[in-house]
Amino acid sequence: MRNIRLKVAYDGTNYHGFQRQIETAGPTIQGTLEKVWERLVEEKVTIAMAGRTDAGVHASGQVVNFLTEARIPEDKIPKAFNSLLPKDIRILLAEDVPWDFNARWSATWKRYDYHIDNQRIPEVFTRLYSWHIPVPLNISSMREAAKFLEGRHNFKTFAAAGGDSKTFERTLYRCLVRADQDLIRISCVGDGFLYHMVRIIVGTLADVGRGRIMPGEIPGIIESQERRQARLIAPAHGLFLTHVNYTVESPFEIFPDLEPLI
Amino acid sequence: MRNIRLKVAYDGTNYHGFQRQIETAGPTIQGTLEKVWERLVEEKVTIAMAGRTDAGVHASGQVVNFLTEARIPEDKIPKAFNSLLPKDIRILLAEDVPWDFNARWSATWKRYDYHIDNQRIPEVFTRLYSWHIPVPLNISSMREAAKFLEGRHNFKTFAAAGGDSKTFERTLYRCLVRADQDLIRISCVGDGFLYHMVRIIVGTLADVGRGRIMPGEIPGIIESQERRQARLIAPAHGLFLTHVNYTVESPFEIFPDLEPLI
CATH class of the missing domain: 3.30.70.580 (Pseudouridine synthase I, catalytic domain, N-terminal subdomain)
Incomplete structure (x- = not known):
């Protein structure tokens, strides 16, 4: 076999x-x-x-x-x-x-990337691969909020009902917001992700970018452990599973563009 | 009105x-x-x-x-x-x-871009927007061949039957082949294009890239004015109409990345 x-x-x-x-x-x-x-x-x-x-x-x-x-x-x-x-x-x-390798359980960490098209008129060629938000988002606020999400937390606030996880403790090694003109990319790297976790994180960061949530509110939102605190779930079609890692190498060795966590 | x-x-x-x-x-x-x-x-x-x-x-x-x-x-x-x-x-x-503006007849020049995915296994996210050629193409040969196409020529060799053009004289200001890893982009800028002209040019350059045509054969192929000399027509789905110009500015003023014709 x-x-x-x-x-x-x-x-x-x-x-x-x-x-x-x-x-x-x-x-x-x-x-x-x-x-x-x-x-x-x-x-x-x-x-x-x-x-x-x-x-x-x-x-x-x-x-x-x-x-x-x-x-x-x-x-x-x-x-x-x-x-x-x-x-x-x-x-x-x-x-x-080897016979005991399992794609899910053997993984050491995963990387997801989310694309937001922040032009007023959506780009036709990426419409199936990004979330169109016509209102200009405040990138530096989003970046500040993302920093609060990094590290080891109970991410229950960011887990949709319906998942099969027994615990909500996860380590988010990196949550990086980058903008290349009107294309915003959010990269999340972690040791595990709860049901809809990346999409709820992105929805929350978009609310920060719109000014509906202040970056400083994020620690309280995490601590609340109440799903309704995180509100918006970002649509599926902007999300990419980019990489699954099975070695002991850190995400920053594999993806130098993510910069190390400070 | x-x-x-x-x-x-x-x-x-x-x-x-x-x-x-x-x-x-x-x-x-x-x-x-x-x-x-x-x-x-x-x-x-x-x-x-x-x-x-x-x-x-x-x-x-x-x-x-x-x-x-x-x-x-x-x-x-x-x-x-x-x-x-x-x-x-x-x-x-x-x-x-103004009342006498016509999108087609008032144009001074146009730019088309063609994308070739030159990876062995095609990229799923650009499969609808590029021509997949798994065999590695020789970019420097393609560039050399493209140079021969620039300038004012009778492009009858590169015109499919069925067009409504009365003359075949056109000026190709620029035919630029660029490679970004395995993505090859061919930009064509000219004062007018015959029926299927860009796709026949790209098909011919791809034959050069595969080694089926030598760059030095291009002048003879142009002079022949025989459609069958150019052979392959590149598929439609790699082609983009990028820009139509209506001013007296040169393509190199509008697109500095195209570099001036030497």
């Missing part, structure tokens, strides 16, 4: 999330991958994924794994998958990994 | 070109704009466009104009249009212009 790890990129626009559902509302990433594997080698497998992205969320660096009896060499797997997959899903890499 | 000029951006993926057709194969940009204007002010107009983009071609700077009796102020026009247009078409600017 082999354990295969895949690195996967997908455009989430046409998918109802990652996880296969019993009564499907539509195609899922997991279901599509499992079906293609079955067509390739006539074997039913269950694919485990690092981050269970919601409907409409994208990934440039999702990681999955599955156990198989197939003998196809690892370097032939991406091409085989890609020949049958729809064009909005691509396998970037396949590797044989 | 007023003459209104609009700057328009659109994602051409779901459109059968710009020009309204008698027996439509599907929606067109022109037809969609005319219908929305009719809904807005109950007036039928005919919209003239600067560049008649083919099915699937995109625009970030298309320009159109139309004559109207409506009294809506120019600064209210973009918002009015955008409230009824599908999200893949946006009006960026509206201005009152």
Whole structure:
């Protein structure tokens, strides 16, 4: 029995999330991958994924794994998958990994990036990949607020109901707000994320950018542990799962652009 | 009677070109704009466009104009249009212009940009906006070939049948090949373009990049004035109409990144 790890990129626009559902509302990433594997080698497998992205969320660096009896060499797997997959899903890499590797549980940290299009008139070519906010946002306030979110906290305020997490303690190594003209990118790197956590963080930072919340209110909002304190949830289509890490290297070694936490 | 000029951006993926057709194969940009204007002010107009983009071609700077009796102020026009247009078409600017302005005939020069995704595995997020060529292209050969295309030539070799041009003489002020990692951008700036001309130029440059044509063969290919000499036509979905100019300023004053012609 082999354990295969895949690195996967997908455009989430046409998918109802990652996880296969019993009564499907539509195609899922997991279901599509499992079906293609079955067509390739006539074997039913269950694919485990690092981050269970919601409907409409994208990934440039999702990681999955599955156990198989197939003998196809690892370097032939991406091409085989890609020949049958729809064009909005691509396998970037396949590797044989130890039997006890699990894409979700073996992860040391993950990186998500969120894109906001802050032009008055939305950009047509990124409309499916960013949240359009026509009102100019105050970037320095957002940056100040983001700093308060970094570190180890109980993130219950930022967790939607419906998640399966037993604890709400997580470490957010970095929450970085950057602006390149009217494109705002928010990068979140942490050891784990609660259900909808990044989207609730982004929604809250957008409220800060609009002046509805002051940066100094963030510590109190975290401490409250009440979901309604965080208000807005940012739409799914601006969110990307960028990277899942399995080594002991720190996020700042892998992504020097994130600058170390001070 | 007023003459209104609009700057328009659109994602051409779901459109059968710009020009309204008698027996439509599907929606067109022109037809969609005319219908929305009719809904807005109950007036039928005919919209003239600067560049008649083919099915699937995109625009970030298309320009159109139309004559109207409506009294809506120019600064209210973009918002009015955008409230009824599908999200893949946006009006960026509206201005009152002199009665004799025509988006097509008044243009002094135009800029097109073409994107090639030269990674082995295609990028999912730009798959609708670039031509995927998995074989690594030789950029310096392409650049050398592009230089031969610049200047005033008879471009009959690079014109598809079906255009309505009476002459084939055009000036290509700039044909610039740039690479940013695996994304190759080809910018073409000229006083006029024949039917499919940019796509045939890009197809030819791609053949140069693959080593099928030597850069030194380009002058002979131009002189031949035979369409079959240029072979490949690049797909529509990598092409963007970026800018239409109406002033006497040179392309290098408007786009310093294009560097002057030597």
